[in-house]
Amino acid sequence: MIASLPRPAWLRTATVLYVAAFLIFLFVPLVIVGVFAFNDANYPAPPWRGTRLSA
């Protein structure tokens, strides 16, 4: 329900959880690409072999 109406506690919790899950879904692939760009390997994939900045 809208902000000006009383909302039960479970609905508030569910809203926060849903928004959090949505943002994780939205940003995990991007964060993963960003992080693995620094992996010291030929391919941007696990396992993690240390950080490298040069190509």
Add this chain to the structure above:
Amino acid sequence: MAEITAATTVRTWQRRLILILLLAPALLWLFALIVLPHVQLALLSLRERVAPHVYKPSLAQFHTFFAEPLYWQVFVRTAALSIVATALTLLVAFPIAWVITKVARGRASALLFVVCLIPFWVSETVRALGWLILLRESGVLPALLVKLGLTAMPVELLYHDATILTGLVYTSLLFMVVPLVSSLESLDNSLIEAAYDLGASGFATLRNIVIPHAAPGITAGCIVVFMLTLGNYLTPNLLGGKNSQWFTELIYTQFIVRFNWEQGAAFGFLLLGLSTAIVALGLRLSGQRFVDVMRRS
């Protein structure tokens, strides 16, 4: 008297000239880049090669489509998966649009909207690469599942229909959230408050007030997402691999691999016909008018 009429004629003529000049870039664009290529493709699809450089008009390409089970089965599969992907996108995007417009206030609402837009500043290829690193057998998520003890061995999470659907929902979320936000924003809060005061349950309010008001926005979002999904090449191809069997891949194969432009053009027109038919059916079922819907999107 004659002078006044002459002046008016000149003015109407000027106005008409201005209108034509202002419309010219758009009309040129439409004609040269959309109408002409389609005409050429239509001509291509309606001819058959009988010998090198010898063509005769025929419907052989369309006959091949119905004669080969693979072609029409992939066609039906693409349509069905696109409809499922559109429905899933609506289900995921509606609560977020609701939170942005009705629950969050002021800065929080604007911030959430911008945060929803940020992933779409990155190219679709990079986003698909993110999913590839996450889901492949040697990727992040299977390794995490093994570490948590849920699976004994890393499982291949790519190349399933569910993976394709996830990727399609991910790439089309923005195109659903934006029309939903604009249609929910115009819904007056006092209507929802009145429904609450009169004792309506949340579901009754949603069904009788929110959805009828937001219907043009919902339909606009669904049409855009469905078109993008049905015509998507990159996401099904990268996340589904050879298992994806998406119709756009068949078109690509005909044009680029087999160099059979006639067949590819026929497939293209069949896909165009399919999307037009499904959108028309959706509009008829939801009782919306195309003009109203397009004004909202």
